[in-house]
Amino acid sequence: MKYAHTFCSPLLAFFLAFASSAACGDTIKRIVHSDGSVEFSNVKSDSPLASDGAATVYRYQDKYGVVSYSGERPANAKFSVIRFHCFACDPSSTVNWDTTPLFASRYNEQIETAAKEFNVDPALVRAVIHAESAFNPRALSPKGAQGLMQLMPATANELGVVNAMVAEDNIRGGANYLAQMLARFRGDTKLATAAYNAGPGAVSRHNGIPPYAETRAYVKRVGILYRRYAAL
Missing domain, CATH: 1.10.530.10 (Lysozyme)
Incomplete structure (x- = not known):
């Protein structure tokens, strides 16, 4: 739902599993930045951490250990960057929708x-x-x-x-x-x-x-x- 659309945890195992799956559309990339932050994204961008407003969601833990999400970059916490777009919405997607694997039994x-x-x-x-x-x-x-x-x-x-x-x-x-x-x-x-x-x-x-x-x-x-x- 475009006028309607988010990613979460457990991040590493989940995203790495998806990264190699043709069923997921374009590849989800895991990027570790110099400040130790991690990004998971299927958004085409030359500057993953560019300030692009609503195009970025930050996942981080506060001092009490509570996992939070924000559109603003956390100032004093390690965070993961989540940039996720609808799998079937990219007009330039190279996925072959006639052959991409189906999820035949989930849910x-x-x-x-x-x-x-x-x-x-x-x-x-x-x-x-x-x-x-x-x-x-x-x-x-x-x-x-x-x-x-x-x-x-x-x-x-x-x-x-x-x-x-x-x-x-x-x-x-x-x-x-x-x-x-x-x-x-x-x-x-x-x-x-x-x-x-x-x-x-x-x-x-x-x-x-x-x-x-x-x-x-x-x-x-x-x-x-x-x-x-x-x-x-």
Whole structure:
């Protein structure tokens, strides 16, 4: 959910596992900087720690050992830099979406339960999860979207999601929102997924898929993933 999207811990093992997986889209890089800070990113940038506002999330521990996240660089704490963008949203991605490995069995019970509750095809829910986070339950985006289906805090609150970082709650909220978009756009999956990415207002204003390169790439790739998951 672009107008909606985040990463977290346990960082090292999780990210290094993802870094070699074609299913995750572009490579996630681990960079150790001269000050000892560590960065995990799938964002193309020549200057990983450049000051680019909302494009960076800092993960650090305060003096009490509490893990915190901030858009501002911590002054007196070691930190990890997290820069994560929706896996299926980069128009220049070189991933072959017709062959990239699928996540065929992850969160089956949660997806089936949520899909049945909101009358959404579970294959579509799974395709959106794959496109949004590549099934990373701890995904955090620079803009604040959270979890598997990348729910923005305000959207999660409206959907009654207490903790978007809990997989079951996130999937239920995302399936609910996806069902709302399908109802609004009369079952048209392309328009519904375009709304999931760019917002329903943008789809209505443009009377169709908005002319945004990211949204058009996203809709096309979700469609491919949906077809593939439905065929399993």
